[in-house]
Amino acid sequence: MNTRIIIISLLIFLLSAVSFSQVTRNEKLFEEVKKYGEAEVVISYPGRNAIELITRNVSITAVKDKKVYISLTAATLNWFLSQKFDYEVVEKEPAKGIISASSVSGAMEWDSYPTYTQYDSIMRKFQADYPQLCRLDTIGTSIMGRLVLVLKISDNVNDDEPEPEVFYSSTIHGDELGGFVLMLRLADYLLKNYNTDSRVRNLVDNLEIWINPLANPDGTYRTGNEIISPTRSNANGIDLNRNFPDPMNPSIVPEKENIDMMAFMRKRRFVLSANFHSGFEVVNFPWDRWLSKYHADHDWFYYISRKYADTVHVYSGPAYMNYYDNGVVRGAEWYIIYGGRQDFITWELQGREVTIELDDIKQTPAAQLELLWQYNRQSLIGYLENALYGIHGRVVDAVTKKPVPAKIYIAGHDKDSSHVYADSLTGYFTRFLAQGSWNLTFSATGYRDTVVQGVNVVNNQRTDLYVEMKSTPTDIDSVNPEKPLxxxxxxxxxxxxxxxxxxxxxxxxxxxxxxxxxxxxxxxxxxxxxxxxxxxxxxxxxxxxxxxxxxxxxxxxxxxxxxxx
Ligand SMILES: [Zn+2]
CATH class of the missing domain: 2.60.40 (Immunoglobulin-like)
Incomplete structure (x- = not known):
């Protein structure tokens, strides 16, 4: 053979080897998705523009060390392969540390994972053991028909009191497990210590606390009653935390679990919430979808996020939850996502939500659940306390003293839906702001705008405000009792x-x-x-x-x- 033929043969051999390895890699990926419901791949960081395209089509799970981690399901696999990325399949984390409890009481030692039936029993037990403080409710049902459960913890738990409503929710990604047990343990802690711990009592007496330990039960218990190979996505292979309505991605069609969650959140109107995940260690605050926009209350968001991470460090030492700005990041700076719950609540419902990434390891080994609790316990309590601070007020009609559902905003400060509303039934409102002096405008149909100047807000303190609004004589809508408001x-x-x-x-x-x-x-x-x-x-x-x-x-x-x- 002459040299030319040798080179050509070598080229043909190499080309076929490359395509052969691509085919086997793709086949391996298909197999993995078929077997486990999803697979994780990693590509090298392709730049912000490419990320923008990727995040619209598949679920990015993390960006770290100049690499992008992507979760694929049957719903997204073909798009990913069509892009011809050079990728590697991420080996599945060994799930050997996911020890199932042998009994309900064993599970309530909080050093193992409950089975689904144990989880259900524990939730019922909370209500049965503390009927004055705890009520079990249902947000909805998953695609596979599992209940999505939520606990309400408050004094006078069966009344809807005019108190700030707060919401903790975990494991919307079914394979991010640590927060699930952490939420159960927090509920247990609040109930057990109500009579003896003044800090707990203050929270339970003055807030309406809602805890949803498991937002995606079909993902976590995909294979049955025990956690064996959980998936990030729901039973349709959809990432629920990329599936809320989003002005930047109008093609999103919410899944059953999210439709139920949205109805629940619309009804409750949470003023403060957090969504717990794993796979990273950081407190992530709005916006996730806009890199160029800062939330009007960026300073306040940074303050409460900083406080969470700093308190964690007191108990964990500096090596835990220290990514980005020592454990705090504005979402889009990490990577942009569309359809996240955090932005949905904050934009659509005038809430305030952060996303807390609890553990680098998605499936926290059972033996490390105790440490996770010790590191986060004070921060979990402290975060809820934020809802007691800021401005708490009531807006009423100057004559009838009936509540006025006013829009409350700060001219020159509020933007991108950062205003709040007074409750239509009680007139109560809550507004969290960075420390300073603020001018609040109250606006409602049928009323003259009312401006209250120089309202002082001090970190970790509560400011009370009572506002009377005068109706405009030309518009009788809100004073005429025969007119709907x-x-x-x-x-x-x-x-x-x-x-x-x-x-x-x-x-x-x-x-x-x-x-x-x-x-x-x-x-x-x-x-x-x-x-x-x-x-x-x-x-x-x-x-x-x-x-x-x-x-x-x-x-x-x-x-x-x-x-x-
Ligand atoms: Zn997650």
Whole structure:
């Protein structure tokens, strides 16, 4: 053979070797997804623009050491392969440290993982053992029909008191396990120590604490009653924390679990929340979706995130939770995601949520659960205490003293949906702000804007505020008891409708457009009536509420505006 032939043969050999290895690698990936429900791959960091494309299509799980980790399921595998990335399959973490408890009481030693039935029993036991302080509720059901459970912990637990509502939730990624046991243990700790620990008592008495230890039960218990090979995604192979409505990715269609979660969160209107994950060690705060935008309350978010991580370090030493700015990062600086719950709550529901990454290891070995608790216990308590600070106020009509569902904002400061609303039924509101002096504007249909100047906010202290609003004589909507009170109005998504007292029981709700065409009609007994206008075209509408009990009716007009992002 001459040299030329040798070189050509060698080239052919190399080319076929390359494609052969690609095929086997792809096959291995398919097999892995088939066997475990998902697989993790790693590519080298391709730059921010490429990340932007990737994060819209597949689930990035972490960016570290100039590498991008990506979780793939049957739903996303083909897109990933079509991009022809040079990738490696990440070996699955050995799950040998995931020891299942042998009994409910064994599980409640908090050094093993409960089976699904044990988890269910523990949640019921909390309510049974502390009926005055703890109520078991359900957020919804998973695709496979498992209950998504939540505990409410508060004094007078069966009453809906005008107290700040706070929310802890974990393991929306079914294979990120540490936070699951941590949440159960926190509930146990709050209930057990209520009578003896003044700090715990202060929280339970003055907040309505909701704890959802397991947001994705189908992922965690994919293979059955024990945790054997859990998945990040739900039973449809969808990453639930990339699946909330997002103005930057309108193609997202929420999964069953998230539809239920959104309804629950809309109803409760949490003022402060946290979502617990593993795979990294950092407190991540908004925004996840915008690198160029800072949240109006960035300084406050940084302060509470810093406090969480700094308190952790007191108990863990400096080697734990020290990524980025010593354990704190603005989400998009780590990597951009769309459809995350943190941004959804903070943007859509005027809440304040952070994402807490508890452990580098997604599946914290059972033997390390005790340490995880010791490191985080004080921070978990301290984070909830943030809800007791800031401005707590009530907005009422100057004459009738009835609550006014005002919009509350700070001119020149608020942006990107950072304002808050007073509760329609009680007039209460909570506003967290960085230390300083603030001018608050109160605005409501039928009222003159009211500005309260120089409201002082001090870190770790509560400021109380009582605001009376004067109605404008030209607009009788909010003082005439026969008129429904709608807010926000105009709206682009949800309008809460407070009906006059004469409209009792079940009502027929009819929505009529400006051409007089009835476009929506349904029955409801909910109060307030929640009108979803997200799918209506921009324009002016009339809504009529007719009681099917008394026959009384009342109507009002509202405006839908289109969103521009
Ligand atoms: Zn996660």
């Amino acid at each position: 709608l807010f926000p109005n105009p709206s682009s998504d949800i309008i809460e409708c407070r009906l006059p007292d004469s409209i009792t029981g079940q009502v027929k709700v009819s929505v009529i457009n400006s051409n007089g065409v009835k476009i929506l009609e349904y029955l409801t007994s909910d109060r307030p009536v929640i009108l979803n206008v997200a799918y209506l075209d921009a324009g002016v509408y009339t809504v009529v509420f007719k009681s099917t009990v008394t026959g009384h009716s009342a109507s009002s007009r509202f405006v839908v505006y289109s969103r521009h992002y």
